[in-house]
Amino acid sequence: AQSVTQLDSQVPVFEEAPVELRCNYSSSVSVYLFWYVQYPNQGLQLLLKYLSGSTLVKGINGFEAEFNKSQTSFHLRKPSVHISDTAEYFCAVITIQGAQKLVFGQGTRLTINP
Amino acid sequence: EAGVVQSPRYKIIEKKQPVAFWCNPISGHNTLYWYLQNLGQGPELLIRYENEEAVDDSQLPKDRFSAERLKGVDSTLKIQPAELGDSAVYLCASSLGGQGLTKNIQYFGAGTRLSVL
Numbered sequence: 001a002q003s004v005t006q007l008d009s010q011v012p013v014f015e016e017a018p019v020e021l022r023c024n025y026s027s028s029v030s031v032y033l034f035w036y037v038q039y040p041n042q043g044l045q046l047l048l049k050y051l052s053g054s055t056l057v058k059g060i061n062g063f064e065a066e067f068n069k070s071q072t073s074f075h076l077r078k079p080s081v082h083i084s085d086t087a088e089y090f091c092a093v094i095t096i097q098g099a100q101k102l103v104f105g106q107g108t109r110l111t112i113n114p
Numbered sequence: 115e116a117g118v119v120q121s122p123r124y125k126i127i128e129k130k131q132p133v134a135f136w137c138n139p140i141s142g143h144n145t146l147y148w149y150l151q152n153l154g155q156g157p158e159l160l161i162r163y164e165n166e167e168a169v170d171d172s173q174l175p176k177d178r179f180s181a182e183r184l185k186g187v188d189s190t191l192k193i194q195p196a197e198l199g200d201s202a203v204y205l206c207a208s209s210l211g212g213q214g215l216t217k218n219i220q221y222f223g224a225g226t227r228l229s230v231l
Binding site: 032041101 | 162216220227
């Protein structure tokens with residue numbers, strides 16, 4: 001079975017600073033990878049995805065992530081954050097074959113301070 | 115295009131009472147999911163439907179939880195009777211299903227926040 005570890009439960013940063021949210025996964029088979037964002041009292045919104053091709057993927061709101069197969073990581077980055085980026089971020093994986101069950105990490109709370 | 119629609123957004127009930135949540139997926143999406151999200155945690159799958167068939171309900175506590183998707187479109191999740199520990203957010207998601215890389219991309223509704231007193 002696959003699993004996801006988000007290494008930081010909370011990340012506080014100042015506005016306009018860069019940020020990296022870390023995600024590592026474990027799986028015995030190939031996976032697809034996702035980042036979702038959850039604003040307060042809302043559902044999950046797809047931020048970006050890695051399905052195939054270039055390992056550097058760009059998403060909405062200026063976020064990007066890089067798939068590193070050898071390190072089994074899929075870290076999320078943004079070069080300059082805004083107050084509106086304050087939210088909970090979830091990394092998730094799904095196996096390409098087999099059970100195809102989407103498994104989420106515990107989430108990282110990103111807090112942007114002025 | 116409308117997204118995944120869930121209702122109600124909030125529900126407060128007393129323990130031992132029944133409760134039901136409703137979900138309408140994105141038009142054309144064959145696969146529908148119900149997730150449970152406890153406070154401070156990521157969502158966990160309860161049940162997955164392919165059209166009207168429940169193909170993965172291994173994590174659904176069947177003694178008190180039930181779900182249906184009779185016509186392969188909208189779905190209802192029910193808890194009877196509710197317990198204090200059921201307080202959580204219940205999320206519905208849908209995906210295209212079928213073949214291709216995009217079949218697994220899941221789109222989520224806003225969720226129903228349940229409080230059991």
